[in-house]
Structures are given as C-alpha cells and as structure tokens.
Amino acid sequence: MPDNLPAEAGAQSSPGETVRRSGTERLLRSIRDVVIRGGPVIALLLLSAYLTSATPYFLTESNLxxxxxxxxxxxxxxIGQTFxxxxxGIDLSVGAIGALAASVSxxxxTxxxxxxxxxxxxxDFGxxxxxxxxxxxxxxSVNGLLITKGRIPDFIATLGTLEAFRGIALIVTDGLPVPSHLTATELKGYLPEQMIAMGSGSILGIPTAGLIAIGIAILAWAVLRYTALGRSTFAVGGNREAARVSGIKVDRTKIAVYVVSGFLAAIAGFLLAGRLNSANALMAGEENLNSIAAVVIGGTNLFGGEGGxxxxxxxxxxxxxxxxxLNLLNVSAFYQRIVQGSVIVGVVVFDQWRRRRFGA
Amino acid sequence: MVYQEFSLVSSMTVAENIFLGQYPRSRLGLIDWREIHRRAEESLSALGVDIDPRAEIRRLNVAEQQLTEIARILTKQPRILLLDEPTSALSDTERETLFDIIRRLQARGVGIIYISHLLDEVPEVGQRVTVLRDGRVIGTLPVEQTDRDTLVNMMVGRRLAEQYPKTVVEPGETALRVENLSLDGVLHDLSFEVREGEILGIFGLMGAGQVELARILFGLEAPTSGRIAIGGRETRLRHAAQAIKHGMGLLLRDRRASLVPMQPIPPNITLADVSQVPPFRFLNLQKEAETAAGYVRDLSIRPPSLKRPVFYLSGGNQQKVCLARWLFSGVKILIVDEPTRGIDVAAKAEVFALIDRLAQRGVAIIMISSEMLEILAMADRILVMRAGAFTAEFKRGEATQELLLQNAS
Structure with missing residues (x-):
C-alpha cells in the first residue's frame, strides 16, 4: 500500500526530541515545575516549618x-469528592452520607x-x-440516578439528598447519639473495639485512620490513572459531548463517581464515629465544605477534567x-474561621494566577 | 475583532448582543431598549441582511449568527478591523455584501486585517498578502503579483500537485445500507448504501439535515423510522459505544466537540477504544504513549508533544488527532462531517490523503461537505441533499459545481 502521506514528516522534529535534555536542564526544569505546580505542597511545608518554630507542641508525636x-x-x-x-459535578451530601452510614451501623x-x-x-463489627x-x-447511587435519569443539576440533587439523608439518620438514631445510655441494650453498651481501633488506634506509631486514608488515596490514584473508569471520569468532566461521541457512557460514569463518593463517605463516617466512640445523625456537618475546599486547594478544577x-x-x-x-497558638475559634476562609481563597487565587501565567 | 468561532451570548437577543456592554442609556440612566432595537435594525440593514433584532441568538442559523457578530463589531466604529475567517459560514451573496462593506470601510480609512484560508477571497478584498506557515511569516506580496499557485506554494512549502490525492479503489461489499430513514420534520425517507473502499459524498447547503443524518447513523439520535444495516445485518444503535463496536467512526464538524481539551494527545486518540473496555480494566499507558507517538510521527502532528493538552494545537493538528482516534479504533465505516472546516491548505491536503488512505484500506467513507471543490475531487459518488431529502445522485466525473448547486438549492 503506497504510504505517500507523511512526506515531510522526517524533516520535522520527532516526539522523542522534546524529552531529550541534559541533566542540569532537567533538574532546573523540575525545580521550576515544583515551584509552579507544587503550590499546595510548598504551602504545606512552609506552614509546618512555621508551626515547628512557633510552638514546641506542633512537632510532637501525639500532636502529629x-x-x-x-x-x-x-x-x-x-478523595470521593475529587472523583x-x-x-x-459536586457532591454536597458526603457529610450526610458519612453520618447516615455511621448511624445505621x-x-x-449496639x-x-x-x-x-x-x-x-x-x-458483629464485620x-x-x-x-x-x-x-x-x-x-x-441515589445521587447518581437522580442526576442522570432525573436530569437534575448535581448541586440541587445533592442538596436535596443532604437533607433527606440527615433526616433518615435522625429517624434511625431517634435523634440520640449512639450508643447512648437510653438505647443501649444490656448486651452491648459500646461500639465494637475494632471500630474504635480503626478510628483512634495506631499501627507502629502511625494512626490507623491515616494508613487507611493513604491506602485509599493510592488505590484512587491508580483507578484514575490506569483504568477505563478514570479515563471516562476525566473525559466526561473535560468535555461531555466529546466523551459522548467517543462512546463513553456519560450517565454510567456519573453514577459511578457518585457511588465512589458515597462509598468513601461511608468509610470516612465510620472512621469518624470510631474516633469519637459515638455516632450521631448530625456528625460530619463541616465535611461537605471541608472536602470541597481540600479538592480545590489541591488544584482540581471545579469545572472538571483536571486534577487528582x-x-x-x-x-x-x-x-x-x-x-x-491555630489551636496550638491559642487563636480564638472565631478568628480561626476567618483565617481558614482566607487561606482557601488565597490558595485558589494563587492557583488561578499560576494557570494564567504558566499555562496548565 | 471578528473571530472565526463565535463570541455571542446565545440566550440573548441579536440587539442585546450587538450592543453588549455598551447599551445606550436613556436620560434616567436606564437601558434605552427602543434605541437599541432601532440602531440594531439599522446596522443590520446596513449589512443588507434581514434579521429580527429581537430574535434570540440560539434560534438563528450559523450564517445569521456570523452576520450578527460582524454587525456588532461594525457598530463599535473600529479603526483597525481584524477579521478571522469571517465567511466560513456565509453564503455567496452574504459574502458579497460583506466584501462591499469591507471596501466601504477601507475607503473610510479603516485598516483591515483579513485572515482567510480561502484563496479566492484574497484578491477580492486584499491589497497585500502575508502568508504565515507554522507560526512564521513566509512572505508579503502585493496582491497583483500573486496567483493561486504562488500562494499555495508559499502556504505549503512545496508544489501541491496532490491537493486532492484521490486514488481509484474498486468498491467491495456493501458496508452500510440505509432504508427509508426519517426524522420528524428534518429527514425524509432517505435510502442509500456505501460500499467498502468507497467515498460517498453528501453535498448540501447548511441546514439540509446532514448533521442529523450523521448523528443518527452514529447512534447519537434515534430516527423516527427507517432501517440501518451494517455489514449486511440490521442494527439499531442506541449509543455511540454501539456504533464504535460496529466499526463506525464519526468526525464532527466541530472539532472542539470531539476532543477533551485539557488532556494530551494519547488519551484523546484512545478515547473511543477506552469506551469499549470494562470500567475497571487497567490500561497500558506505556503502549498507549507508543501508539500515540506513532500517529504523531505518521500524521506529522505538530508540535509533537505528548504532554501538552490538545487545546493548544492548531485546528489542522486537532483534526489529525481526531482522525488518529478512528485510525486507531480500526474503523470500517467513517463519517466525516465538513472535515476541512477552518483548517489551512496544507493540513487539508493531509486530511484528504488520510481519507484516501483509509478508502484504499477498504474503509467505507461518508463525506459530508458543503465545499464543492473538495467533494467533487474526493467522492466516488455524490448524493445531493436539500431540506432533508436526496435530490440527485451523481457518479464520479458526472457532477459539476452548477449541477450540485442547482439540486441543492
């Protein structure tokens, strides 16, 4: 078959060429990359360094x-919110799902x-x-189905389910903390010790919950990077129409990410109840905004398609x-909220500036 | 500045768009709607077009939108006017009106930069021509000293003996057969077939139903009635994934609707294949990068970076990425809808060469186009479409531009 097409291709640079660079150049470039892209990491390091010098209590084993x-x-x-x-999309119901899952179980x-x-x-615990x-x-799945089959905007659907899930949790717990002296049976007046160990125990000096989070993060990273589901997730967020004409099942992908989010919210709620040695219907109230803030600070584009x-x-x-x-430095809780808000906005402002200035 | 792609707010009216951001005020400081509509009508009629200033942009067709955009720029009384492919959506008469206006503006002392890839337009509007290629100025000439060949030569950097490299292919079995396909109010009783290795041209003016036809064939929309048989077997496609499974590919007229802009080349090329894989199957990224590098080399996609988001590629290179996707998925039937819309001459030739290469491999190709030259040069058979129905069929060599136009309008 005559292959007369890329006649002038040889004269042009080949893909390999952009990769070949000298060692120093590569090092400088990667330092620059870290400075430009690694804003959040640098912010975290600076913050930790400052706290280490400002208070002797920060860098202690128990505090960490x-x-x-x-x-x-x-x-x-x-992590669920990231998907x-x-x-x-956006999932405003993660905190409520966590509370509901923890309450029911x-x-x-008990x-x-x-x-x-x-x-x-x-x-049993299991x-x-x-x-x-x-x-x-x-x-x-309820979230995902409402959004795709019900054709409701993500924001509204999860705002609605947020209320509904909290309501169900209140019914399940009768509005009381679990376990409580009013409801506990004589058989068991406390949460299983494995659950408490998951939430507040340590393995080799490292908090078990932290290890679980790291494990989940690695798994989630692998799913996003290496699986078809990960690809679909990025494609749907990056360009819904392109995903559709490329055969990606947009609805199925959307349902899948909400299931992932719900599943991880349940784990998080379970860990939280274990740490507090108590579950209640209104716990994890701040986790909606905290999780969204964490995702945005981490550089994921709120409009989808970019991030990790x-x-x-x-x-x-x-x-x-x-x-x-802020707690260690004895900053009043009222001022803390101002600082937190400013940091969220500040990091995102920096991130937007970086994107404009240096490209993605 | 008039952009090639539109910058209109589609939910607002024509008049609102024309005066966007600088609405005339009444004495109370409120927006003077009567004045807006009067002046909008004025500027539209100065363009010699009949568009209702109260119509919403999204209800207009592409040509009307383009004219609105031009009207908007002209109301700002610019001293330098930058037009980027302003005629890509206009009919011939509308184009003439635009050229008239350009000449009038020129007489008034407005400097005009007119960006176009249509060589015939250049001598009509320009005095001097500057040719750019790969981000470099190749040369500037007075328009009298240029003819088509010189320009093409400058643009391509080599003689373009083969702008339309069509090889004769003996058609094989029937790849796709469509019978009595209808879509309420849009398509009426369409029947046709395409054979392996054949390029079937579908010619029609904008809005004749070609877009809907392509979408139905690819399973993106359901027809009201009719039968579609792929490879001799009747099939009912409910989703693009099924179409892809049956070896179909679709190259949309709007490239931006085919690509995931912030992803680099490799995931964009493999997207259609990834859609065929179960969600938790692991992908071989190493192999993917190698495949993509192969296509980048083969199709000379520039710049050849596998890391940069495709958003930053030129139109022609984006189109090549789209084509690479279907090359990779191993298409047997490829629908291309205005494959060269808004890309330069050299990239056009490469796109045609690719289409031809696919046909040689036995791929059945449905080429939807409103560019007569390219459809006459590339198609083995041409169906002319008007208002959702076929009005004529020509074998290769039978059709002329006049015949096509007569049947299309």
Missing amino acids: ANVGRRTAVTAIFA VILTG AVLM QQVTLFGVTVGPV VGLLVALAVGVVAG VFGSVIGALITGVLVNG
Whole structure:
C-alpha cells in the first residue's frame, strides 16, 4: 500500500526530541515545575516549618498523630469528592452520607432492632462495617440516578439528598447519639473495639485512620490513572459531548463517581464515629465544605477534567494542619474561621494566577 | 475583532448582543431598549441582511449568527478591523455584501486585517498578502503579483500537485445500507448504501439535515423510522459505544466537540477504544504513549508533544488527532462531517490523503461537505441533499459545481 502521506514528516522534529535534555536542564526544569505546580505542597511545608518554630507542641508525636487522625477523615471524604468534581459535578451530601452510614451501623451494632417482625442485633463489627459500606453505595447511587435519569443539576440533587439523608439518620438514631445510655441494650453498651481501633488506634506509631486514608488515596490514584473508569471520569468532566461521541457512557460514569463518593463517605463516617466512640445523625456537618475546599486547594478544577487525588490529600492536610496550628497558638475559634476562609481563597487565587501565567 | 468561532451570548437577543456592554442609556440612566432595537435594525440593514433584532441568538442559523457578530463589531466604529475567517459560514451573496462593506470601510480609512484560508477571497478584498506557515511569516506580496499557485506554494512549502490525492479503489461489499430513514420534520425517507473502499459524498447547503443524518447513523439520535444495516445485518444503535463496536467512526464538524481539551494527545486518540473496555480494566499507558507517538510521527502532528493538552494545537493538528482516534479504533465505516472546516491548505491536503488512505484500506467513507471543490475531487459518488431529502445522485466525473448547486438549492 503506497504510504505517500507523511512526506515531510522526517524533516520535522520527532516526539522523542522534546524529552531529550541534559541533566542540569532537567533538574532546573523540575525545580521550576515544583515551584509552579507544587503550590499546595510548598504551602504545606512552609506552614509546618512555621508551626515547628512557633510552638514546641506542633512537632510532637501525639500532636502529629492527632492531626493525622483528623485529616484522614477529611482526606477520605475529599478523595470521593475529587472523583465527582473531576466529572464537573459536586457532591454536597458526603457529610450526610458519612453520618447516615455511621448511624445505621452503630445502631445495628449496639441495639436490637425489629424490622418487619424480624429482630436482629446487636450485630458483629464485620457485619456493621459491611452495612455502613452498603449504605454509602446505595446513597451514592441515589445521587447518581437522580442526576442522570432525573436530569437534575448535581448541586440541587445533592442538596436535596443532604437533607433527606440527615433526616433518615435522625429517624434511625431517634435523634440520640449512639450508643447512648437510653438505647443501649444490656448486651452491648459500646461500639465494637475494632471500630474504635480503626478510628483512634495506631499501627507502629502511625494512626490507623491515616494508613487507611493513604491506602485509599493510592488505590484512587491508580483507578484514575490506569483504568477505563478514570479515563471516562476525566473525559466526561473535560468535555461531555466529546466523551459522548467517543462512546463513553456519560450517565454510567456519573453514577459511578457518585457511588465512589458515597462509598468513601461511608468509610470516612465510620472512621469518624470510631474516633469519637459515638455516632450521631448530625456528625460530619463541616465535611461537605471541608472536602470541597481540600479538592480545590489541591488544584482540581471545579469545572472538571483536571486534577487528582493527591492534591486533594495535600489540601486536606493543609486545612488540618492549619486548624491544629491555630489551636496550638491559642487563636480564638472565631478568628480561626476567618483565617481558614482566607487561606482557601488565597490558595485558589494563587492557583488561578499560576494557570494564567504558566499555562496548565 | 471578528473571530472565526463565535463570541455571542446565545440566550440573548441579536440587539442585546450587538450592543453588549455598551447599551445606550436613556436620560434616567436606564437601558434605552427602543434605541437599541432601532440602531440594531439599522446596522443590520446596513449589512443588507434581514434579521429580527429581537430574535434570540440560539434560534438563528450559523450564517445569521456570523452576520450578527460582524454587525456588532461594525457598530463599535473600529479603526483597525481584524477579521478571522469571517465567511466560513456565509453564503455567496452574504459574502458579497460583506466584501462591499469591507471596501466601504477601507475607503473610510479603516485598516483591515483579513485572515482567510480561502484563496479566492484574497484578491477580492486584499491589497497585500502575508502568508504565515507554522507560526512564521513566509512572505508579503502585493496582491497583483500573486496567483493561486504562488500562494499555495508559499502556504505549503512545496508544489501541491496532490491537493486532492484521490486514488481509484474498486468498491467491495456493501458496508452500510440505509432504508427509508426519517426524522420528524428534518429527514425524509432517505435510502442509500456505501460500499467498502468507497467515498460517498453528501453535498448540501447548511441546514439540509446532514448533521442529523450523521448523528443518527452514529447512534447519537434515534430516527423516527427507517432501517440501518451494517455489514449486511440490521442494527439499531442506541449509543455511540454501539456504533464504535460496529466499526463506525464519526468526525464532527466541530472539532472542539470531539476532543477533551485539557488532556494530551494519547488519551484523546484512545478515547473511543477506552469506551469499549470494562470500567475497571487497567490500561497500558506505556503502549498507549507508543501508539500515540506513532500517529504523531505518521500524521506529522505538530508540535509533537505528548504532554501538552490538545487545546493548544492548531485546528489542522486537532483534526489529525481526531482522525488518529478512528485510525486507531480500526474503523470500517467513517463519517466525516465538513472535515476541512477552518483548517489551512496544507493540513487539508493531509486530511484528504488520510481519507484516501483509509478508502484504499477498504474503509467505507461518508463525506459530508458543503465545499464543492473538495467533494467533487474526493467522492466516488455524490448524493445531493436539500431540506432533508436526496435530490440527485451523481457518479464520479458526472457532477459539476452548477449541477450540485442547482439540486441543492
């Protein structure tokens, strides 16, 4: 077959050429890349360095473990949120899903429940965990189905389910913390110790929740980078119409990211309840905004198509370290909110400027 | 500045768009709507067009939108006017009106930079021609000293003996058969077939239903009635993924609707294949990068970076990425809709060469175009479409520009 097409191709540079560079040049370039792209990482390092010098309590094992446990929960919420935001959506119900999942499983693990004439419980830790995850998946599917089949904007759909999920959680818990002295059966008046260990224990000195968050982050990164689902996620957020004409099942992808978000929210809620040794219907109230802030600080584009989970983890760390530092420095809780808000806006302003100045 | 792609707010009216950001005020400081509509009508009639200033932009066709855009720029009384492919959506008469206006403006002392890839337009409006290629100035000549060949030569950097490199291919089996296809109010009882290795041209003026036809064939829209058989088997496509599975490809007229702009070349090339894979199957990124590098080299996509988002590529190179996607997916039937809209001469020739190469491999090609020259040169058979129905069919060599136009309008 005559292949007369790329007649002048040889004269032009080949793809390999852009990669070939001398060592120093490459080093300089990568330093520049880190400075330009790694804004959040640098912000985190600077913040930690400052707190280390400003207070002797920051760099202590117990404090860092504390930061790790708190941040882990936000980070897991934020990882799920990253999937959703990458498709151009937003999930306002993550906190509510976390609370609902934790409440349902905590109730089942501490009380006897009679449903349709069948009495169950208190169930084992393993069953409780599975129930929590199932609640997350179902709640996520509800979000996804409302948005795709119901054709409702993501924002509205999850705003609605946020309220509904909280309501269900209130019904399940009767508005009481679980376990409470009013509802606990004589069989079990406390959450399973494995759950508490997940939330507040350590393995080799590292908070278990932190390890779980790291594991989830790596898994999520691999899914986004190496699987067809990851590709679809970026394609749907980057250009919905292009994804559609390339055969990507847009609706299915959207449902999948909301299921991922719901599933991870359930894990995060479960860990949070374990750390607090208590679940209640209104817990994790700030996690919606915290998770969105972490995603945005981490450099994921709110309109979709660009970003990744590690940025979100760094974003969660920045907010976590910041709150911790302000507490250590005895800043009043009122001023803390101003500082937090300013940091979120500041990081995003910097990020936008960087994008305009240096390209993506 | 008149952009090639529009910068109108589609939910606002024509008049609102024309005065966007500088609405005339009444004495109370409120927007003077009567004045707006009066002046909008004035500036539109100065262009010699009949568009209702109260119509919403999204209800207008592309040509009307383009004219609105031009009207908007002219109301600003610019001293230097930059027009980027302003005629790409205009009919011949509308184009003449625009040229008249340009000449009038020129007489008034307005400096005009007119960017075009249509060589015939250049001597009509220009005094001097500057040719750019790959971001470099190749040369500037007074318009009297240029003819088509010199210009093409400058633009391509080599003699373009083969701008339309069509080789004769013996058509094979029927690849796609369409019977009595209809879409309410848009398409009426269309029947045709395409064979392997054949290039079927579908010619029609804008809005004759070609876009809808392409979308139906590719499973993006459902027809009201009719049958489609792919490779001899009747098929009902409900989703683009099914069309791709059946070996179909679609090159949209709007490249931006085919590409994921902030992703680099490799994921854009493999997107159609990735859609065929179960969600949790792992992708071989190494192999993907190698494949993409191969296409970049083969199709001379420039700049040849595998990391840069395709957003930054030129139109021609974006189009090559789109084509590479279908080359990679191994198409058997490829629908190309205005494949050369808004790309330069050299890239056009490369796109045609690719289409020809695909036809040689036995790919059935449906080429939808409103550019008569390219459809006459490339197609083995031409169907002329008017208002959603076929009005004529020509074999290669039978048709002329006059015949095409007569049947299309």
